[in-house]
Amino acid sequence: QSVLTQPPSASGTPGQRVTISCSGSSSNIGSNYVYWYQQLPGTAPKLLIYKSNQRPSGVPDRFSGSKSGTSASLAISGLRSEDEADYYCAAWDDSLSGVVFGGGTKLTVL
Amino acid sequence: EVQLVESGGGLVQPGGSLRLSCAASGVTFSSYAMNWVRQAPGKGLEWVSTISGSGGTTFYADSVKGRFTISRDNSKSTLYLQMNSLSAEDTAVYYCARAPTVTTSFHYCGQGTLVTVSS
Numbered sequence: 001q002s003v004l005t006q007p008p009s010a011s012g013t014p015g016q017r018v019t020i021s022c023s024g025s026s027s028n029i030g031s032n033y034v035y036w037y038q039q040l041p042g043t044a045p046k047l048l049i050y051k052s053n054q055r056p057s058g059v060p061d062r063f064s065g066s067k068s069g070t071s072a073s074l075a076i077s078g079l080r081s082e083d084e085a086d087y088y089c090a091a092w093d094d095s096l097s098g099v100v101f102g103g104g105t106k107l108t109v110l
Numbered sequence: 111e112v113q114l115v116e117s118g119g120g121l122v123q124p125g126g127s128l129r130l131s132c133a134a135s136g137v138t139f140s141s142y143a144m145n146w147v148r149q150a151p152g153k154g155l156e157w158v159s160t161i162s163g164s165g166g167t168t169f170y171a172d173s174v175k176g177r178f179t180i181s182r183d184n185s186k187s188t189l190y191l192q193m194n195s196l197s198a199e200d201t202a203v204y205y206c207a208r209a210p211t212v213t214t215s216f217h218y219c220g221q222g223t224l225v226t227v228s229s
Contacts, residue, residue, distance in 0.1 A: 032213070035214075043221075088155050091215065099157035100157070
């Protein structure tokens, strides 16, 4: 059971906009930044969003992050076949004194 | 360009020990906190441990506390994870990851090294 809650799966068609939610509590998302990662099959996770809504250089602006209270979302617009991957949210947890992850969302591009 | 290369993984018997290493290049190693994150086969990401840039502050997941020890040698730009009393539940790919501070998640990780605990 992960500390952060994500839907196990999501799907969309090319060109569509999809969102992935991440729910936490006051000790993690409610008081700290949220991070989002993309993991393509057989590869290491790659940072997509940091500080809840900032994109590292090289990440397309089709990816955006937001946070409200104890929940966060990752939005992917103009969906492409290469976006098919697992997506994870993460945050520091003040009560656990550690990083907590969501269970991951498998995105399928139909 | 930042590069993190893990090594030391392999097959170990239950109850055994293993020491992972992570060599960093292309970055001022001592300026960053470092993490170990693992991923069991077919499962999600799990944070294992974090160490501050100076090495003076460490954090551990409850699942490894008392069995794993994180350390670093800034003169060698190398991160370590000493793993003792290993069990099948520790079987995973272990990623070395760089973070801005101890209380943030990682920004970059290596390709990982596989640890298999089995008799």
